[in-house]
Amino acid sequence: MTGEAGTDAAAAGGRRAADAIVERLELRIVSGELPDRTALPPERALMAEFGASRTVIREAITALSSRGLIENRPRYRPIVRKPGFDSALGALGGIVGHLLGETEGVKALFDSRIFLERALVREAAMHARRADIQALREALAANEAAIPDSARFYATDVAFHAVLYEIPRNPIMPAIHRAYVAWLAVHWHRMLRSPERNRVNYQSHRTIFEAILERDPDAAEAALASHLNAAWEYVRVTFEPAVEPMGVGQMEAGQP
Template sequence: MIDPGSLLRSLSGRATARNFHSHVINEIGAGVISGRFPVGSILPNDAALMDEFSVSRTVLREALKTLEAKGLVEARPKVGTKVAKKSRWNLYDPQVLAWCLEAEPDEEFLAGLWQVRHALEPLAAADAARDRTGDQIRLMHYWLRQMEVALSEPQSFCLADFELHRIIAEAASNPFIRALQGVIELSHALAYRSVIAYELPYDLAPVLQSHRALVTAIERGLTSDAALAMVETIEYDRLQAL
């Protein structure tokens, strides 16, 4: 489990401290996603992995259980730990998505990512326009202000952008839309990583304006306008990611 925004903060290259347990999870999980441990292969035995990562059997076993819960591996009696089929990977898990970013996702993966956002986030915006609370509207305006003051700081801007989308997803009545947090964060990471990592110039003012229109529509209860405004913000992200 990683905290919301951790993937976006990592784009600047700042390393995050890890304990032994999380280190093993990260190394094996990233290895599965990248193909270092190919689908259908059997992981090295416990003794080899314990030696590679300098951890106890208890730490290794707990890490493998976590990876099994994410759908990446499966324990097979008398066989060992097998790398699971891609269809079993939990692509709504933020940590799995972080490994996908690290491994450079292919075109099929990227197409699916944007399709999911286009299909579900406009519904979230419409739901939010209908059901939003006063506190949620205040939070949306707060993150809009954070975007405005960070126009010259892309990493802070993208974090505020993500948080705004996260609040809108939280305001939706559909629990499956609320589960999109990792998908939304990954797409923001894809959109902003070049700007952040290489400090490339980029005019963020139009992005801010599109989000202002989105929040205005939600605040006024305009469901159709909110859905259309959400599509525009997603398109900004998609075009930045190309």
């Protein structure tokens, strides 16, 4: 069993003993033999069951853990967790995190978000249902009410954008949104914020909403692009430690 195509992320070239264990445990989990939320058998039991040493069992468990199939808190029994898109994208965020601090990967990531949301508002303008419109309206109202309170504004800002991700009725979209938000949340405390900036952002949201109401995809897309491109300026500074944007005063980028 030397030459094999590893299923692992970092394309492995061979097959270790643990891989077989991983595979068998995988099967048990997806087959429902090990239901979600239940604890894995003790390591020593697995060891007897698979006829492998604990070394291998542990390796298999950590592998499963890193693949998101089990949750492995330090001193507790591993918990079976069927992965959703959330956990998958969460792992992605963890990895992407490394290439953020250095390259312009940050910009690329933010641009990808702009690109996606442009498509989302276009979709919304064309296919939003009554319930979606209502949800947007409510999110917008909450957003307006929260202008004086930057923390609450941030939350309602996130919520407003979240509605956009709900509209395609694809569970991946909200998961992507949560991944973006989780990423930005790390840097939020470094972003400048102020009621004035909140008001600007609220107005942007309002413009987007109205374009959606009027079923005007182009206007919606343009408004969103403008909104997020402006937000980028406030995100960028959090990644450029040396730069002190003196002219900006104390403002905020509430750009979820």
